[in-house]
Amino acid sequence: MRKVAVVGVGMTKFGERWEAGLKELTAEAGIRAIEDAGISGDEVEAVYVGNMSGGRFVGQEHIGALLADAMGLNPVPATRVEAACASGGLAFRQAYLAVASGEFDIVVAGGIEKMTDVLTGQATTTLGGAADQEWETFFGATFPSLYALIARRHMHEFGTTEEQLARVAVKNHYNGARNPFAQYQKEITLDQVLNSSPVAEPLKLLDCSPITDGAAAVVIASEDVAKKLTDTPVWVNASAQASDTLALHDRKSLTTLRATVEAGKKAFQKAGISPRDVDLAEVHDCFTIAEILAVEDLGFVKKGEGGKAVEDGMFDLNSDVSVNTSGGLKACGHPVGATGIKQVVEVTWQLRGEAGKRQVDKAEIGLTHNVGGSGATAVVHILSRYIDLRSRR
Amino acid sequence: MAEGSVPAVWRRYPQRYRLVGSKCETCGEFFFPPRIICPNCRRKGKVVEYQFSGRGVVESYTVVHTPPADMEDQAPYVLAIVRLEEGPMLTAQIVDVDPREVKIGMPVRMVFRRISEDGEDGLINYGYKFAPL
Numbered sequence: 001m002r003k004v005a006v007v008g009v010g011m012t013k014f015g016e017r018w019e020a021g022l023k024e025l026t027a028e029a030g031i032r033a034i035e036d037a038g039i040s041g042d043e044v045e046a047v048y049v050g051n052m053s054g055g056r057f058v059g060q061e062h063i064g065a066l067l068a069d070a071m072g073l074n075p076v077p078a079t080r081v082e083a084a085c086a087s088g089g090l091a092f093r094q095a096y097l098a099v100a101s102g103e104f105d106i107v108v109a110g111g112i113e114k115m116t117d118v119l120t121g122q123a124t125t126t127l128g129g130a131a132d133q134e135w136e137t138f139f140g141a142t143f144p145s146l147y148a149l150i151a152r153r154h155m156h157e158f159g160t161t162e163e164q165l166a167r168v169a170v171k172n173h174y175n176g177a178r179n180p181f182a183q184y185q186k187e188i189t190l191d192q193v194l195n196s197s198p199v200a201e202p203l204k205l206l207d208c209s210p211i212t213d214g215a216a217a218v219v220i221a222s223e224d225v226a227k228k229l230t231d232t233p234v235w236v237n238a239s240a241q242a243s244d245t246l247a248l249h250d251r252k253s254l255t256t257l258r259a260t261v262e263a264g265k266k267a268f269q270k271a272g273i274s275p276r277d278v279d280l281a282e283v284h285d286c287f288t289i290a291e292i293l294a295v296e297d298l299g300f301v302k303k304g305e306g307g308k309a310v311e312d313g314m315f316d317l318n319s320d321v322s323v324n325t326s327g328g329l330k331a332c333g334h335p336v337g338a339t340g341i342k343q344v345v346e347v348t349w350q351l352r353g354e355a356g357k358r359q360v361d362k363a364e365i366g367l368t369h370n371v372g373g374s375g376a377t378a379v380v381h382i383l384s385r386y387i388d389l390r391s392r393r
Numbered sequence: 394m395a396e397g398s399v400p401a402v403w404r405r406y407p408q409r410y411r412l413v414g415s416k417c418e419t420c421g422e423f424f425f426p427p428r429i430i431c432p433n434c435r436r437k438g439k440v441v442e443y444q445f446s447g448r449g450v451v452e453s454y455t456v457v458h459t460p461p462a463d464m465e466d467q468a469p470y471v472l473a474i475v476r477l478e479e480g481p482m483l484t485a486q487i488v489d490v491d492p493r494e495v496k497i498g499m500p501v502r503m504v505f506r507r508i509s510e511d512g513e514d515g516l517i518n519y520g521y522k523f524a525p526l
Contacts, residue, residue: 138508142457148457149472149484156453200457201456249483
């Protein structure tokens with residue numbers, strides 16, 4: 001396999017983008033990424049786009065061709081990738097594999113979701129499609145409720161508290177307040193989280209990521225091309241993916257996402273590093289409990305110690321591992337198909353030292369972790385300024 | 394699920410109305426919803442139909458305050474993962490109990506109830522919920 005680098009990144013402002021449809025959002029992110037790469041666009045050989053449910057959110061399918069069209073990239077081959085909330089991360093992985101395999105030299109990976117054209121109830125129903133329709137959703141499961149079932153069990157087994165969950169939201173809003181692309185650029189307090197209205201107990205409104213419009217895009221290139229295009233390539237040192245049962249109740253454990261564990265292990269093995277080496281991580285905090293699961297399942301802390309570690313500030317900006325410097329899904333927003341790509345955009349900015357007020361000191365190695373559904377898909381990438389992390393060259 | 398599809402509801406009657414699952418006679422594992430192939434034994438497995446007892450315990454639970462559109466009339470409701478006494482787990486509402494009384498480890502039994510309605514003129518869906526034993 002060939003070495004692959006990120007050479008250009010761009011994203012839209014995330015939020016309630018009433019004025020923008022799918023095409024405007026796509027073009028905004030895509031053009032920024034292409035400009036950032038310093039190319040004209042003619043060099044792009046293929047496009048991969050993550051999108052969960054254009055069909056149910058805006059009645060639009062065929063998102064691959066739509067993206068190529070909106071970005072003015074026809075006639076390049078364009079492919080949509082879907083894995084619920086992991087669609088973006090998976091689109092990045094497909095783009096990576098296409099370049100690593102030698103098929104293409106320059107590829108665009110994008111992610112897009114336009115979610116605010118439907119009412120909240122419809123959005124909830126559509127997102128519920130990531131769960132098992134026949135055996136979970138039919139009986140009244142919603143996404144918050146599935147993560148609430150995980151949270152309740154985690155509290156039962158490990159003594160995790162509602163305050164520790166809330167602490168995740170407070171931290172991610174602190175970071176989001178320093179990100180001009182975030183949906184919520186304001187800090188919140190522990191009391192505000194604890195006193196917000198119940199969604200699915202023990203999860204409250206401020207434990208949940210919001211409904212968001214947004215798009216993100218990256219340009220990736222093979223080693224030779226990347227070195228010609230930029231002095232600051234961000235290398236993809238590992239790409240890994242794993243699957244698990246669609247239904248939460250079919251898993252042996254309710255408090256670990258096996259797909260995250262497996263994808264994480266594979267990624268660290270491929271990159272030749274351990275979790276200790278990671279400076280910053282964008283993890284999938286669709287709900288506060290999900291960030292606690294992520295830091296445990298990726299190996300930053302032992303199983304059961306995530307809540308305590310969050311409370312101790314281990315994942316605050318410029319601490320042991322800076323987690324969700326973008327604000328995460330919680331504060332930056334969660335346009336589901338775009339999130340996995342946004343994670344790569346954020347890590348790239350950090351590794352290039354372009355993250356402004358939320359810049360991590362001496363950021364050298366970053367990780368992205370994107371989950372579909374309640375954990376049926378997980379995709380993990382490790383990125384750094386080194387082409388080879390074993391030799392650190 | 395495709396909204397309003399009669400066959401999509403009808404073909405799940407045995408499982409949703411009566412908790413009919415399956416069992417592998419080779420390794421002894423129970424499956425709900427039923428599996429046709431045993432993932433442990435694959436071609437060596439012998440999978441047969443099995444009627445679950447309907448008894449189990451609460452593994453985890455939540456009180457849902459923001460329901461999907463077709464269950465708005467029922468919220469807030471208790472949703473749980475129930476471990477059946479034969480082993481498999483499933484997702485179902487817990488009813489006939491004060492939500493504050495529900496605990497992890499609480500013994501429950503299956504009851505047959507209305508699950509949801511597809512609007513005024515649509516199908517009325519029935520199936521299992523669980524109540525304190």
